[in-house]
Amino acid sequence: MEVNILIMLFFGIFSFLLTFVFTKLGTIVLSGDGSFHFSRVEELYDNFRNGKLTFIASRTFSSAGVGTFLFYPSILLYPWVILRLIFSPVTSFYVWYGLMLFITMCVAYYSMWLFDKDRVRATIFGILYTIFPYHIHLGIAHLVVGEFLAYTFIPLFFIGLYYCLVDRKKWYLLGIGWTLILYSHIVSAYITLLGAIAISIIYMIIDTKSIKKVMINLSKNIILVTLLSSFVLIPFVTDFIGAGIKAPNGAIFGYLGSFQEIFLESVKNATDTNRSVGVFAIFTTIVGCYFVKKSRVEEKIAYGLGVFILLCTSTIFPWRLFNNTIIGRVLGAIQFPYRLNTYVGFFLMVTFSLILSKLIHSISNRNAKVLLISGIMIFLIASYYGSLTDLFVKIHESQGNLLGKNTKLAKIIPNEAIIKNSNYHNIFDYSILYGEIDYYPSVSFNNLQEGNDITAEVNPKINSILSHRVIIGGKEKVKIPKVASNYIEYNVKADKKEKIDIPVLAYKRTKVMLNGKNVGYTASSRGTVMVDGEKGNNKISVTYQPSKLLYVGIIVSFITWIGLLIGLIFSKKRNVN
Structure with a gap:
C-alpha cells in the first residue's frame, strides 16, 4: 500500500511537470475539435450552476437546440466543469488536462501491474502510455477531448479482456473499462468492441476447451455494461433509432x-x-x-x-x-x-x-x-x-492575434484561434469548426454529402437555422432568442394567423408552448419546430422532456456502481482475512 501511494505521488509530480508550463502561459490554441468540446463544457457548466441536467444546447451550438448532449456522452466532462467553478476558463482546462494525465498513468500502471507484477515496468508503462504522441495530439494539440478521455481506459479494457479469456477472478474489469470508454466516446467504444470480438473468437478457435468459460465471462460483462451504461444507451433507443437523425x-x-x-x-x-x-x-x-x-x-x-x-x-x-x-x-x-x-x-x-x-x-x-x-x-x-515544439511556436507567434468577437451569424470559428481568459467567451459567438451540425435531422440538409458545409449556397436550410431565421408565412426574419437551461424562446409578431417556423430543432420529445400554453407542432421542411401562430404577439418556447426511462437508467447505473463498489470492498476484505 505504501509503495502504491509513493507511486501515485510520483505520478502526481510527473503530471504537474507535464502541465505547469501551459498553465503559466495561459493560452489555448483552439484547433481541431476544440470549439466543439469547449462548447459542450460551457453548456454543462452553465446548467450545472443552475442545478440542471443538460439535454439540448440552448446557449451554445448557435442556440439551435441540437441534441448533442443526448447522443454524445458528457458525464466524464463534469470534473472539468467542477474545475471551471474554481479556476479561470483557461486554467481550468489545463488543470483538467493534467488531472487526466495523472489518471491515465494510474490506470495504465494498475493494468500493467495485474499483467506482469513488476512495479518498475508498470511505472514505466504508465508514463510511456500517457506521453504517447497520439495521446498528446488528442489532448492538447488538437483537443479531440472525447477520444482523449477514452484513451485513459484502454489498458483497463484490455487487461479485463485478458482476464476474461484466461478465466481469472477480475473478469469485471472488462465491463468497467468498456463502460468508461463508452462514457467517453461512442466510436472508441465501438472500435474496442470489434477488437474484443475478434480477439475472443481467435482465442476460442485456438483453445476450444475455453469456449464455455469465455462465453460465460463475456455474458456477465454484457450484463454489467448494460446496467452501468443504461443512461447512455437509452436515448439512442428512445430518441435516435428511426428518428431520421444524422450521425x-x-x-x-x-x-x-x-x-x-x-x-x-x-x-x-x-x-x-x-x-x-x-x-x-x-x-x-x-x-x-x-x-x-x-x-x-x-x-x-x-x-x-x-x-x-x-x-x-x-x-x-x-x-x-x-x-x-x-x-x-x-x-x-x-x-x-x-x-x-x-x-x-x-x-x-x-x-x-x-x-x-x-x-x-x-x-x-x-x-x-x-x-x-x-x-x-x-x-x-x-x-x-x-x-510539442510546434504548439509552443504557435502560442508565442500568435499572442497578438487573439480571437475577436464575432458579429456575423453562421460564421465558422477560425482554426487555431488563440484563446486567453480575456477572450474566452468569444468562442461561443461563432459556429463550431467541426461538429456544429452533428445530430441534426437529416431533412435539415440540402446536401447531406456536404454535411460540414454550412454556407447558404450548399446547405441553405442549415444556414438559415444557424442564422436564427424565423420563417413567418414563407418570409424570413432574423430573431435573437432568449435562452435558459434546456429552454429557447422566440418572440414573433404576426399580422394574421399563419405558420411560424422557428430555428429550433424538433426531436421526438421536444415540447412547445405558445403564449404560455402547451401546443402541438409539426416538424418543418428544415427539421425545426413549426406552430400555428396567432395574430399579434407569439411567445414560442421550446424545451425538451426526456423519457422517464432515462431517469430509470440513471438510477439503475448509479445503484450498479454502488453495488459493484461495495462488492469489491467486501471481496478485498475477505482476501485480506
Missing part, C-alpha cells in the same frame, strides 16, 4: 497516409499530426521482435498486434476496397484509420516497457539503477516537451 459520417476511411509518411512523422516525434506514433513506437517496431522472442506468449501477441495495427493505419491496408460493402459498413464507424493509433500506442508501449524494464533489472548496482531510472524520466519529460 457523423461513416464509411469514409479518410486521412490515410502511406507508411513512409507515418514513419517520417513518427521519427520527428511530432504531436501536431494524427499520423505520428512517435520515435519510441518506431524503435519498438524495429527491435521488439528480438526482445520478445524469449518472453511468454502474451508478450509476443502484444508486440504482433502493435505492429499489425500500425500497418493498418497506413495505405498498406486496403481500407477503400471495403467502401460500399458489408465489411465497410461494419468498419465505417471508425471513419479515420488513424484512430487505431490508440491501440498502436497501447500494444507497442507494452513491449517498450518490457525492453526498458529488462535493461533496468539487468543492472545490479543500486546507485547505477537509480541513476538510469532518473535519466530515463528526465529524457521522457524532455521528449514530451520536444514533441
Whole structure:
C-alpha cells in the first residue's frame, strides 16, 4: 500500500511537470475539435450552476437546440466543469488536462501491474502510455477531448479482456473499462468492441476447451455494461433509432497516409499530426521482435498486434476496397484509420516497457539503477516537451492575434484561434469548426454529402437555422432568442394567423408552448419546430422532456456502481482475512 501511494505521488509530480508550463502561459490554441468540446463544457457548466441536467444546447451550438448532449456522452466532462467553478476558463482546462494525465498513468500502471507484477515496468508503462504522441495530439494539440478521455481506459479494457479469456477472478474489469470508454466516446467504444470480438473468437478457435468459460465471462460483462451504461444507451433507443437523425459520417476511411509518411512523422516525434506514433513506437517496431522472442506468449501477441495495427493505419491496408460493402459498413464507424493509433500506442508501449524494464533489472548496482531510472524520466519529460515544439511556436507567434468577437451569424470559428481568459467567451459567438451540425435531422440538409458545409449556397436550410431565421408565412426574419437551461424562446409578431417556423430543432420529445400554453407542432421542411401562430404577439418556447426511462437508467447505473463498489470492498476484505 505504501509503495502504491509513493507511486501515485510520483505520478502526481510527473503530471504537474507535464502541465505547469501551459498553465503559466495561459493560452489555448483552439484547433481541431476544440470549439466543439469547449462548447459542450460551457453548456454543462452553465446548467450545472443552475442545478440542471443538460439535454439540448440552448446557449451554445448557435442556440439551435441540437441534441448533442443526448447522443454524445458528457458525464466524464463534469470534473472539468467542477474545475471551471474554481479556476479561470483557461486554467481550468489545463488543470483538467493534467488531472487526466495523472489518471491515465494510474490506470495504465494498475493494468500493467495485474499483467506482469513488476512495479518498475508498470511505472514505466504508465508514463510511456500517457506521453504517447497520439495521446498528446488528442489532448492538447488538437483537443479531440472525447477520444482523449477514452484513451485513459484502454489498458483497463484490455487487461479485463485478458482476464476474461484466461478465466481469472477480475473478469469485471472488462465491463468497467468498456463502460468508461463508452462514457467517453461512442466510436472508441465501438472500435474496442470489434477488437474484443475478434480477439475472443481467435482465442476460442485456438483453445476450444475455453469456449464455455469465455462465453460465460463475456455474458456477465454484457450484463454489467448494460446496467452501468443504461443512461447512455437509452436515448439512442428512445430518441435516435428511426428518428431520421444524422450521425457523423461513416464509411469514409479518410486521412490515410502511406507508411513512409507515418514513419517520417513518427521519427520527428511530432504531436501536431494524427499520423505520428512517435520515435519510441518506431524503435519498438524495429527491435521488439528480438526482445520478445524469449518472453511468454502474451508478450509476443502484444508486440504482433502493435505492429499489425500500425500497418493498418497506413495505405498498406486496403481500407477503400471495403467502401460500399458489408465489411465497410461494419468498419465505417471508425471513419479515420488513424484512430487505431490508440491501440498502436497501447500494444507497442507494452513491449517498450518490457525492453526498458529488462535493461533496468539487468543492472545490479543500486546507485547505477537509480541513476538510469532518473535519466530515463528526465529524457521522457524532455521528449514530451520536444514533441510539442510546434504548439509552443504557435502560442508565442500568435499572442497578438487573439480571437475577436464575432458579429456575423453562421460564421465558422477560425482554426487555431488563440484563446486567453480575456477572450474566452468569444468562442461561443461563432459556429463550431467541426461538429456544429452533428445530430441534426437529416431533412435539415440540402446536401447531406456536404454535411460540414454550412454556407447558404450548399446547405441553405442549415444556414438559415444557424442564422436564427424565423420563417413567418414563407418570409424570413432574423430573431435573437432568449435562452435558459434546456429552454429557447422566440418572440414573433404576426399580422394574421399563419405558420411560424422557428430555428429550433424538433426531436421526438421536444415540447412547445405558445403564449404560455402547451401546443402541438409539426416538424418543418428544415427539421425545426413549426406552430400555428396567432395574430399579434407569439411567445414560442421550446424545451425538451426526456423519457422517464432515462431517469430509470440513471438510477439503475448509479445503484450498479454502488453495488459493484461495495462488492469489491467486501471481496478485498475477505482476501485480506
